[in-house]
Amino acid sequence: MTDWLALPDLAVRRFGGSVVWADDETFAEKENLITTAPPGYQPHTFGHRGQIYDGWETRRRRVHGDDSAVIRLGMPGVIRGVVVDTSFFTGNYPPACSVTACAASGYPDPAELGPWEPLLTRVPLTGDSRTEFEVDNPRRFTHVRLTMHPDGGIARLRVHGHPVPDPALLDPAALDLAALENGARVIACSDMFYSSPSNLIAPGMAVSMGEGWETRRRRDHGNDWAVVRLAAEGVIRFAELDTTHFKGNAPGWAALSAGHPEESDSADWAHLLPRTRLQPDTRHRFRIPDAVPATHVRLDIYPDGGMARLRLFGSLTPAGLDLIETFRGA
Numbered sequence: 611m612t613d614w615l616a617l618p619d620l621a622v623r624r625f626g627g628s629v630v631w632a633d634d635e636t637f638a639e640k641e642n643l644i645t646t647a648p649p650g651y652q653p654h655t656f657g658h659r660g661q662i663y664d665g666w667e668t669r670r671r672r673v674h675g676d677d678s679a680v681i682r683l684g685m686p687g688v689i690r691g692v693v694v695d696t697s698f699f700t701g702n703y704p705p706a707c708s709v710t711a712c713a714a715s716g717y718p719d720p721a722e723l724g725p726w727e728p729l730l731t732r733v734p735l736t737g738d739s740r741t742e743f744e745v746d747n748p749r750r751f752t753h754v755r756l757t758m759h760p761d762g763g764i765a766r767l768r769v770h771g772h773p774v775p776d777p778a779l780l781d782p783a784a785l786d787l788a789a790l791e792n793g794a795r796v797i798a799c800s801d802m803f804y805s806s807p808s809n810l811i812a813p814g815m816a817v818s819m820g821e822g823w824e825t826r827r828r829r830d831h832g833n834d835w836a837v838v839r840l841a842a843e844g845v846i847r848f849a850e851l852d853t854t855h856f857k858g859n860a861p862g863w864a865a866l867s868a869g870h871p872e873e874s875d876s877a878d879w880a881h882l883l884p885r886t887r888l889q890p891d892t893r894h895r896f897r898i899p900d901a902v903p904a905t906h907v908r909l910d911i912y913p914d915g916g917m918a919r920l921r922l923f924g925s926l927t928p929a930g931l932d933l934i935e936t937f938r939g940a
Contacts, residue, residue: 619768635667638663663763669761706758730743772795786923790812815919834861840922852894867881
């Protein structure tokens with residue numbers, strides 16, 4: 611798998627993305643482009659617009675031009691790749707598309723967006739397929755524009771990348787250092803049999819076990835763990851370990867430690883939270899009295915199980931703030 615496909619989808623509706631404008635959606639709604647679920651299809655299902663498609667589909671053009679849709683990213687950031695999915699569009703897919711992006715501050719109307727930078731110049735598409743395109747642009751973007759040449763249907767647009775917060779909207783003295791939308795990432799784990807550990811730091815509350823991290827049942831004497839690279843160097847004051855929805859499969863205990871593992875091959879991890887008993891289906895909050903600056907946190911669960919969310923509230927160090935400030939005005 612291409613490495614950037616493991617990065618979060620910055621545009622997906624689950625993380626707050628929105629299709630804010632399209633010039634046409636005669637046959638199928640623009641909002642389908644960023645639906646969390648993969649596209650589906652049921653033949654011979656007709657509505658007032660014709661065959662129902664799980665995607666965005668425009669009318670057949672009879673004049674010169676192209677069709678476009680604008681997506682506001684749920685998590686602005688640096689885009690590393692996009693996936694254009696034409697699943698189930700066979701005789702009605704566009705032969706080509708392009709993708710541009712812009713960085714906007716505040717909450718502009720779609721007509722006020724721009725200037726637009728090219729991420730993908732006109733690239734060919736095929737029907738009923740997922741096409742991956744790597745992107746090489748270091749800038750932080752807030753919106754993308756998908757253009758079909760000239761018309762047709764696209765099921766999904768996935769925009770993978772690194773979330774980067776707006777420094778102007780951060781309080782460096784109080785923020786979630788482990789939040790995906792603030793730029794944190796899960797960089798390693800012992801097991802992801804049932805679901806990804808990246809779910810631990812996703813925005814919002816988990817609505818089911820499937821939106822948390824769950825490991826297989828251990829049959830040895832070890833324990834499962836995950837390592838989070840914080841948004842930037844900071845000092846953690848409170849930790850929240852949330853086992854919501856995990857009832858017969860919550861960990862019995864958990865521990866937290868912090869360090870700077872990229873500074874040496876064998877990092878010295880400092881204890882943040884000693885091995886502590888957890889309850890099923892519960893949001894646990896703990897004060898961290900003697901935290902030290904850190905760039906990474908390791909979560910250990912004993913012996914295995916599932917957790918919905920991990921929140922690490924604290925403050926940025928001057929070095930951490932300097933790192934995030936590099937994106938100001940990007």
